[in-house]
Amino acid sequence: MVVSSCVTTEEPQIVMSTKGAVELRAIQSRKFDTPDDKKVYRAIIAVMLDLGYAVTSLEPEARTITGNKLAQLTLTATIPASDTETTTVRANAVVRTSTQKQVAPVQVDGAEFYQTRFFDPLAQALFLEALYETEPKELVK
């Protein structure tokens, strides 16, 4: 991935993770013990501001929000599912490692980023634990 993120002559498209869909989903998703998806959505917005993201796109009906930090990091969070007991949150981040136009942005697939830079602060804001849907290979405590 590091090599593919370097300068190319083609139009830059997002360099997607080479990790499998199941593994990536485990890294990017957590569930919270609350059925109140509105409360979770509000907490996501507040946490993104705390972390220094400017909100760039908002789809309240779809429970989706996108923020951008320092023109380099774009984070999209969505609530794909909620039931009578839990609410699931999925996050996806894309990072630019250069301001040069021809350098492609890269999908972030490190478990540590999602755990420490999004789900931990979100869990603190909700006073709830962020639970794994399925445990990823590289577990971050």
Place this chain on the structure above:
Amino acid sequence: MKSKFRLLVTIGLTSVLLASCTDPNKHALDIGAPPIIDGKTIAAVRSIQSRSFDTLNQENLVQASAATLQDLGFTVGEISNEFGVLTGSKERDAVEAGQIAVQSVLVVFAALGGSSHTPRYDEIQKISITVLISEIDEKSSQVRVFFDRHITNNLGELWKADLITDAEIYQQFFDKMSQSTFLEENKL
């Protein structure tokens, strides 16, 4: 200290410009860390960004916020009454004669040295704003505002970005907001 922070961010972005082959996950971890500005943590930054209003409900405060953004020359982007969120942005010319003069000198020196230099200078500054309104109780709500700034250079590269943490800028917003809430409250 604030100027030091801006300088650090600028240096950071410039070094990113030069070093294009960094580890994306590590870079995301660095950039994604909670902002600590002038040694202040999130709580301190949040206090600069927040004020409580006890005259209007959340929906009316969203309307007052939208009016404030327009008063300040922002274009309103996203808006949600249900969640009390709105965003806006405005662009302005960022060209400074001093920067152009320095770049011109570098072009001349490069030419004299038998090489070339592509001049780069600030051209457009885009300021984005996010407003989040939270009901504290039936009579009062908290308004939180977040400003950030992106500067594009003459080559169309987005090369500088920073979070605006100048308390005075936030105070100016809240002063305007107070006027808007008064007008909204009295339907003027």
